[in-house]
Amino acid sequence: MTALPEAVSRGSRGTGAPSRGGRRGSREAAVLLAFVLVPFAVEMFWTFWPALNSVYISLTRWDGISPPVFVGLGNYTRMWSDETFRTALRNTVVWLVLFGGLSVLGGLGLALLLDRPRRGIGIYRAVFFLPVVFSMVVSALVWRMIYQPDGVVNGLLTAVGLKDQARIWLGDPDTALYALIVPALWRQVGYIMVLFLAGLKTVDPLLHEAAKTDGAGALARFRHITLPQLRPVSTVVLAVTVIDALRSFDIVWALTKGGPYHSSELLSTYQFSTGVLGSQLGYGSALAVVIFLLTVATIVVYLVRSLRDEEAA
Amino acid sequence: MNHPTVSRRGFLSGVGALGLASALSACATSTPAAPAATGSGSSKALLLKSRETSDKSRKAMQALLDEFVKANPQYKPTLNTMEAAAFQQQIRADLTLSTPPDVLTWFAGEIASNFAKQGLLLDATSAFPAQGYSDQFAKLSADASGKKIFIPTNYYWWGMFYRTSQFEKWGVSEPKTWDEFVALCKTLQGKGVSPLALPLADAAWLTASWFDYLNLRINGATFHRALLAGQESYTDPRVAKVLDVWREVLPYLDPAGKGLSFQEGSAKWQQGKDAMFLCGPFLADSMPDDVKADISFFQFPIVDPAVPVAEEAPLDGFIASARSADPDGALAFLKYAATPAAQELYLKISQNTVIPANSQAKSPYSTPLLEKGRAMVAAAADVTQFFNRDSNDDQLNALTTALVKFIDKPGDAAGILAQWQDDSAKARGN
Numbered sequence: 001m002t003a004l005p006e007a008v009s010r011g012s013r014g015t016g017a018p019s020r021g022g023r024r025g026s027r028e029a030a031v032l033l034a035f036v037l038v039p040f041a042v043e044m045f046w047t048f049w050p051a052l053n054s055v056y057i058s059l060t061r062w063d064g065i066s067p068p069v070f071v072g073l074g075n076y077t078r079m080w081s082d083e084t085f086r087t088a089l090r091n092t093v094v095w096l097v098l099f100g101g102l103s104v105l106g107g108l109g110l111a112l113l114l115d116r117p118r119r120g121i122g123i124y125r126a127v128f129f130l131p132v133v134f135s136m137v138v139s140a141l142v143w144r145m146i147y148q149p150d151g152v153v154n155g156l157l158t159a160v161g162l163k164d165q166a167r168i169w170l171g172d173p174d175t176a177l178y179a180l181i182v183p184a185l186w187r188q189v190g191y192i193m194v195l196f197l198a199g200l201k202t203v204d205p206l207l208h209e210a211a212k213t214d215g216a217g218a219l220a221r222f223r224h225i226t227l228p229q230l231r232p233v234s235t236v237v238l239a240v241t242v243i244d245a246l247r248s249f250d251i252v253w254a255l256t257k258g259g260p261y262h263s264s265e266l267l268s269t270y271q272f273s274t275g276v277l278g279s280q281l282g283y284g285s286a287l288a289v290v291i292f293l294l295t296v297a298t299i300v301v302y303l304v305r306s307l308r309d310e311e312a313a
Numbered sequence: 314m315n316h317p318t319v320s321r322r323g324f325l326s327g328v329g330a331l332g333l334a335s336a337l338s339a340c341a342t343s344t345p346a347a348p349a350a351t352g353s354g355s356s357k358a359l360l361l362k363s364r365e366t367s368d369k370s371r372k373a374m375q376a377l378l379d380e381f382v383k384a385n386p387q388y389k390p391t392l393n394t395m396e397a398a399a400f401q402q403q404i405r406a407d408l409t410l411s412t413p414p415d416v417l418t419w420f421a422g423e424i425a426s427n428f429a430k431q432g433l434l435l436d437a438t439s440a441f442p443a444q445g446y447s448d449q450f451a452k453l454s455a456d457a458s459g460k461k462i463f464i465p466t467n468y469y470w471w472g473m474f475y476r477t478s479q480f481e482k483w484g485v486s487e488p489k490t491w492d493e494f495v496a497l498c499k500t501l502q503g504k505g506v507s508p509l510a511l512p513l514a515d516a517a518w519l520t521a522s523w524f525d526y527l528n529l530r531i532n533g534a535t536f537h538r539a540l541l542a543g544q545e546s547y548t549d550p551r552v553a554k555v556l557d558v559w560r561e562v563l564p565y566l567d568p569a570g571k572g573l574s575f576q577e578g579s580a581k582w583q584q585g586k587d588a589m590f591l592c593g594p595f596l597a598d599s600m601p602d603d604v605k606a607d608i609s610f611f612q613f614p615i616v617d618p619a620v621p622v623a624e625e626a627p628l629d630g631f632i633a634s635a636r637s638a639d640p641d642g643a644l645a646f647l648k649y650a651a652t653p654a655a656q657e658l659y660l661k662i663s664q665n666t667v668i669p670a671n672s673q674a675k676s677p678y679s680t681p682l683l684e685k686g687r688a689m690v691a692a693a694a695d696v697t698q699f700f701n702r703d704s705n706d707d708q709l710n711a712l713t714t715a716l717v718k719f720i721d722k723p724g725d726a727a728g729i730l731a732q733w734q735d736d737s738a739k740a741r742g743n
Contacts, residue, residue: 064405078739083732084714125603144514148577149569170514171571172719221585259517260571261718262354276402278707 032158042174058285068282069236073238075286084262088270091177092294093265096245099181099188104241106185107192112222114193115200131187140254141221144170147255162235168258171262180264192237198232200226206272233307246295267291342677360617362407362414365663374661380658381649388642408433415643420627420703421453423434423541425463428632429456435633435640437461440647445671449696453628464647465630465670466656469593470686471522471699479585487611491530491558494614495729498565501588508565512589513717514579518709521700522591525625527555530616534623536693541704543741547734550594556719556726558616563723593627594666594686605650608682613688623695627702630672633705652690660706711736 058075059155062068079085114125131139146152149171167177203226211221249268252258258265258273267287275284326562343608352742363374378390395403400418401477407413408428419425428434434456441454441461451488454463480486483504487495490595498508511519528537539545540552567587570578582590590596597605615622631650633643650654653674660669661677668676668687676683690696701709715733 082739084736140532144574147572149572168572170567206681257515257517259713259717260513261723272711274707276711278740279705280707280742 030126042095043287044235054285055289058279058289060282064281064282071282072298075283076290078283079286079290082280084265084270087262088258088267091265092246092267094177095181095248096242096298098178099184099248100245102242103185103188103192106189107237108196110193111196111200112226125193125197129190132190132194134187136187136250137254139187140182140251143251144255147179171260171261176256176260176264180252180255183246183255187251188241192241195233195237195240196230199230202233203229219239231306235303238302242298246291246298267294288289328518340479344416357388357642359416359639359646360414361390361646362391362395362400362417364392364395364397364418366394366396367663370663370665370707371636375661376662377422377650377655377659380655381646384552384649385645386643391645404674408634410634415637415639416631416633419463419630419632420698421463421465421630422698422703422706424702425632426456426530432638433635434462435635435637435643437464437644437647438634440464440644440650440651442648442671445651445653445673447672447691449693450628450670453696454630454700458464458672463628463630463632465628465653466650466659467630467665467667467670468628469595469667470613470625470690471526471625472689473591473614474581474582474590474594474608474610475588475593476607478603478607479588482585483588484700486613489612490618491614491616495561496564496725502681504567507567507587508589509562510557510578510582510590511566511570511720512573512575512581512672513571513720514574514613514708515580516575517713517717518701519592519722521709521712522526522625523559524555524698524712525700525717526591527616528552529557529623529625529695530620531555531558534697535622536570537623537697540701541642545735547730547737552730553726556723559719560723560726563720566720581735589659590705596681598666605682610682610685619693622692623697624690624693625699626690626693626696626698627665630670662670708737711740 032049048289057068059070059072060068061071061074110128114128148154149168153169156165157166167175169175207225207229208221211225216224223228248266249272252264252266252269253272256264258269261272268291271284271287271291274280278284361374361378363371365371365374371392375392378392380423382388382390399588405583407417425434437454438461441451442466446454446465450465450468450576451461454465456462458642480561483501483506485497485500488497492536501508511523513519522687525537528540531554532540536545536551538547540547567573567578567581573581577589579596579600580585581587582596583604594610597608600608600700611622633640633647635680653669655669656669656671656674657677662669664678664684668683668690672691676687697703700712711733714736715729719729722729
């Protein structure tokens with residue numbers, strides 16, 4: 001926050017008369033204000049206004065052509081009795097826990113392993129980061145081949161004598177969701193790893209040195225030095241993970257489209273197939289509002305907690 | 314506008330206007346009113362919006378416009394091609410625009426009828442030729458009040474596709490009735506061949522073809538239409554009968570189908586690993602010529618001989634917007650598109666494996682396969698489109714959920730049908 005006045009005063013330096021400088025300063029303030037207000041106005045028009053509109057649409061029954069019929073909270077009460085919605089909600093929670101939890105643990109583990117400089121460390125890091133670079137739809141093509149009835153997974157299982165465990169991973173309602181989490185994790189772990197690697201760079205090595213001298217073991221140092229020092233980056237990681245988990249869509253859509261019979265449906269894919277591909281714009285908008293509330297709620301809960309912790313500390 | 318360069322102020326005011334316009338139109342649910350008067354001034358521009366994106370189809374569409382201009386030089390038509398899925402999403406918005414595309418590619422069925430009910434489609438009765446279209450096609454081109462709203466240009470058909478050389482190798486022949494069909498499946502399975510291809514990984518909608526045909530063969534087209542329109546329930550015992558009959562051949566479906574994409578499934582069928590594929594001729598679109606020459610199909614087997622035979626023949630063609638600035642131009646183009654010459658020209662350049670809808674038009678690349686399809690549809694007592702064309706995509710969603718589950722759990726038919734009825738009614742807003 002201190003950068004702002006400094007930038008302004010530097011701008012007015014060398015203009016000679018102080019009165020001129022004052023006018024110049026207010027002019028620059030106006031320019032700065034414009035820099036804030038214009039993007040804000042654009043954001044209002046293109047993001048918030050449509051978002052508010054979709055809240056309104058969620059209170060109607062609308063097929064996109066005929067005039068919308070106001071139904072109050074009808075779309076929201078419909079969700080209670082909607083089997084598919086409940087499946088999608090349950091799957092989204094499973095996804096949040098498994099995808100979120102495992103990608104944070106995996107990313108942290110990899111970051112710790114690949115933190116210390118050693119020969120070829122760049123190559124290892126690059127290998128784990130590589131999936132992030134690929135388009136998810138392209139990755140999906142590869143994973144589709146891996147999961148095919150005659151694909152790699154079933155081939156391996158047969159080779160090691162577990163032929164009876166071979167199945168149609170994406171076509172079986174018991175396995176489809178988990179078969180989708182694996183490629184999603186495969187990608188996300190590399191991303192989280194990079195965030196934690198950056199965080200680890202901020203840990204002062206002197207602290208470790210001192211703790212080592214005092215006789216602290218590796219585990220104790222990790223718990224009492226590394227983890228607390230990672231707190232700021234952890235907040236970012238959590239927000240990113242929650243958002244990524246709740247908006248996960250591409251891999252599911254590319255591989256199963258939420259099927260077979262909604263068994264791998266997430267809220268995002270259900271929203272897409274009802275509101276965008278289908279013609280139930282009201283119900284689709286209501287689903288979108290629910291996704292939005294879930295995301296905001298999860299993050300707010302975490303932020304409030306971490307702020308309280310900081311105050312307590 | 315004399316200024317060749319855009320001044321900054323002009324640019325900014327333009328951006329402002331754009332912002333204002335977007336703000337106004339952002340009242341997303343408001344439908345702009347139709348223009349009060351249709352301008353008959355100097356502008357004779359005509360916009361054709363097409364969802365035929367393949368290179369050859371695009372050229373064929375352009376050729377239609379070029380040929381149209383030769384006879385009607387007062388028009389200046391432009392072609393706007395959009396990818397089919399995006400086209401489908403936008404057509405509702407397109408038709409409610411105050412300056413809509415004049416003519417659009419579309420298909421016969423429930424959605425077009427709905428557009429007509431909303432008053433979005435131009436009355437094309439004057440462009441519809443008295444001769445050339447079969448009664449079924451004429452009926453499918455009309456709205457509830459009987460006025461024509463759609464000009465059919467071509468169609469395809471559905472059937473049980475097989476490879477002639479493979480059938481010869483296995484020593485089997487085309488079945489006519491359901492019992493012969495089940496026996497054929499059994500024979501093939503005995504020879505170690507998977508009888509039926511049904512790839513579901515990315516094409517679960519293919520299950521609709523089985524449902525449509527079994528329902529048409531068992532309960533007839535009238536019940537089928539009433540069911541799709543929501544006037545009959547999926548919990549009706551007649552629908553349960555459809556699943557009962559289908560259950561007889563479920564053991565003959567390729568079990569790997571659940572994990573195969575359409576492309577993988579059709580490749581497997583091409584290699585002779587699956588014997589039969591209930592599909593349209595598009596199945597062979599990307600196959601080599603020697604395979605295309607080897608392909609044949611038979612009519613979906615007759616289950617109940619007392620039920621009049623109906624076939625699925627999805628019709629493609631054109632609609633025109635009721636808000637077209639130049640309805641005369643739009644009608645002139647529709648009139649041209651209905652002629653045998655136009656339909657032959659289009660198929661000649663696009664080389665699609667479809668049949669011209671005007672019975673006076675000849676297929677430019679006639680093959681035995683094409684003629685067999687044409688004869689089958691011509692002999693049918695009734696013609697349906699396809700499940701989602703006769704209803705909509707929300708209803709198709711409810712169907713795929715129910716039927717893929719049924720393939721997995723054939724013993725659970727009652728529960729599945731109850732759920733289907735529930736999903737269907739909810740999607741309809743009841």
